Amino acid sequence: MAEMIAIDGLTKRFGAHTAVDDISFSVNRGEVLGFLGPNGAGKSTTMKMITGFLAPTAGTAKVCGFDIQDSPIEAKKKIGYLPEGAPAYPDMTPAAFLDFIARVRNVDGALRKRRIADAVEKTQLGEVLYQSIDTLSKGFKRRVGLAQALLHDPEVLVLDEPTDGLDPNQKHEVRGLIKAMSYDKAIVISTHILEEVDAICTRAMVIAGGRIVADGTPVELEQLSRHYNAVAVRLEDEADTDAVKAALERVDGALSVEANKYAGVLTVYPKDARSLIAEVGQVMRHGRWKVAEIRVERGHLDEVFRRITQA
Amino acid sequence: MGIYTIFRRELTSYFLTPLAYIFIVIFLAMAGTFTFFVGNFFGRGQADLQPFFQFHPWLYLFLIPAITMRLWAEERKTGSIELLLTLPISMTDAVLGKFLAAWCFTGIALALTFPMWITVNILGYPDNGAIVAGYAGSFLMAGSFLAVGAAISPLTKNQVIAFVVTSVVCFVFTVGGTGVVLNFFTGWAPTLVVDTVAQMSFMTHFNAISRGVIDARDMVYFASVIGFFLFANVIFVDLKKAG
Ligand SMILES: Nc1ncnc2c1ncn2[C@@H]1O[C@H](COP(=O)(O)OP(=O)(O)OP(=O)(O)O)[C@@H](O)[C@H]1O
Ligand SMILES: [Mg+2]
Numbered sequence: 001m002a003e004m005i006a007i008d009g010l011t012k013r014f015g016a017h018t019a020v021d022d023i024s025f026s027v028n029r030g031e032v033l034g035f036l037g038p039n040g041a042g043k044s045t046t047m048k049m050i051t052g053f054l055a056p057t058a059g060t061a062k063v064c065g066f067d068i069q070d071s072p073i074e075a076k077k078k079i080g081y082l083p084e085g086a087p088a089y090p091d092m093t094p095a096a097f098l099d100f101i102a103r104v105r106n107v108d109g110a111l112r113k114r115r116i117a118d119a120v121e122k123t124q125l126g127e128v129l130y131q132s133i134d135t136l137s138k139g140f141k142r143r144v145g146l147a148q149a150l151l152h153d154p155e156v157l158v159l160d161e162p163t164d165g166l167d168p169n170q171k172h173e174v175r176g177l178i179k180a181m182s183y184d185k186a187i188v189i190s191t192h193i194l195e196e197v198d199a200i201c202t203r204a205m206v207i208a209g210g211r212i213v214a215d216g217t218p219v220e221l222e223q224l225s226r227h228y229n230a231v232a233v234r235l236e237d238e239a240d241t242d243a244v245k246a247a248l249e250r251v252d253g254a255l256s257v258e259a260n261k262y263a264g265v266l267t268v269y270p271k272d273a274r275s276l277i278a279e280v281g282q283v284m285r286h287g288r289w290k291v292a293e294i295r296v297e298r299g300h301l302d303e304v305f306r307r308i309t310q311a
Numbered sequence: 312m313g314i315y316t317i318f319r320r321e322l323t324s325y326f327l328t329p330l331a332y333i334f335i336v337i338f339l340a341m342a343g344t345f346t347f348f349v350g351n352f353f354g355r356g357q358a359d360l361q362p363f364f365q366f367h368p369w370l371y372l373f374l375i376p377a378i379t380m381r382l383w384a385e386e387r388k389t390g391s392i393e394l395l396l397t398l399p400i401s402m403t404d405a406v407l408g409k410f411l412a413a414w415c416f417t418g419i420a421l422a423l424t425f426p427m428w429i430t431v432n433i434l435g436y437p438d439n440g441a442i443v444a445g446y447a448g449s450f451l452m453a454g455s456f457l458a459v460g461a462a463i464s465p466l467t468k469n470q471v472i473a474f475v476v477t478s479v480v481c482f483v484f485t486v487g488g489t490g491v492v493l494n495f496f497t498g499w500a501p502t503l504v505v506d507t508v509a510q511m512s513f514m515t516h517f518n519a520i521s522r523g524v525i526d527a528r529d530m531v532y533f534a535s536v537i538g539f540f541l542f543a544n545v546i547f548v549d550l551k552k553a554g
Binding site for chain 2: 014073076077081083085089092103132
């Protein structure tokens, strides 16, 4: 089965407040879906419903074909879940905690030892294995939560801000880990780090006010940025700026030309997201202006994010 | 399987903090104090454990809420409830596992009073059947106190509130069978009401059992109280888990 998570019309109301408003989507094996969205958008609430912690007000969530409301145990067996804030039992050591989780998940015998060792290695918990969890640093707590989610090698992973609080090395490690696991799993992560979407997600979904406001590959989202395929030119001689600007504005397909705050840098924004690098090059050669640097810009996800979530 | 794993984790967790040891020491010290000083164990000149058992309801009244207050309140406060309830176990497994661990722990504390039993056997010739009944009754009553506390625990994230409310509810269940309350009703209320109030009380049933009369009705009473409050426990956890 390719479709591992199927969400249909999922809605959650808290009193009069609608936290998640009629969301539908599905995630296939091999996909890493990134949830983006401002604070309070409904990302965690959606995850809590997928994993069976909260009952939806309306709609259904199916995991590997099992409805989380009708067959909760079967569905939960398929899921590895890192809840927001990576809660654990503070009095326990990571070793005892992982042993408990493995037992609840019916990972028995020699397999249990192997899976725990495997999860410990993947999340690099070795040095704190016998220290009580409440004395661990924030990043290590997060890694304990991650190890717990991976333990039974689940088909579906739901990770609520998995890299929050990790140092740059660990962020890199965890991203690599998620990427390496993704080929035979369906993974949903939420994050506030936009570069993470580029780094690991095959698909990004922006949620705002409980609704999906954008859904596509990271590149498709970048294309929504006005910087996408803009051509930036840095002139050798700042004095040319005004003349070059006038010439570039006459290029066919150019929407606008802006002089950057750094002297001598001009950016040509295209009308239809088509790169105008050839045309710009021609204008420069034609006018015999000296070019220090010329490059095509990628879209800025943070700009896209701001625009679609503030609308 | 799920129940057993939860039970195991909970029971070991008691011994990870000083709570278990403090509880057991206080329980034993108080039980001894009441029995020997307040209950006039030696002065009575009788070899039985009546003075010992007679104070159990009052001991449980403030010691049991100390066990149950953290049961669900803590899970809610640390957020581990989200982890627990997204594991492939049913809510009933989680509720029963926790309850049974608490009951087992109380059972351990109760069992550690065995020197008392040895003492009466050295001093005289007690009715050991009655003593076994007393222990059984006390254990059942402890289960009822625990079930009440376990049900109240998910209603708050604040352990102090859980402690106080549990004590008050258990107090009502306990004093319902004492002379003071029953005298208040006798005389003006119909016998049916007086009997009902008495029958609702832990005290009435515990006293019946600890006198050595093991009556199925007393057993059924405690079993129903435990069953009812565990059912309420499941409902309350479900109701309050979100926030
Ligand atoms: N138990 C609850 N009771 C009432 N309101 C709630 C509850 N849980 C969440 N909410 C509300 O639902 C909305 C969505 O919250 P949610 O935690 O899903 O946001 P989020 O997208 O995960 O935000 P963040 O990026 O800050 O983690 C918020 O307005 C929040 O206040
Ligand atoms: Mg969140």
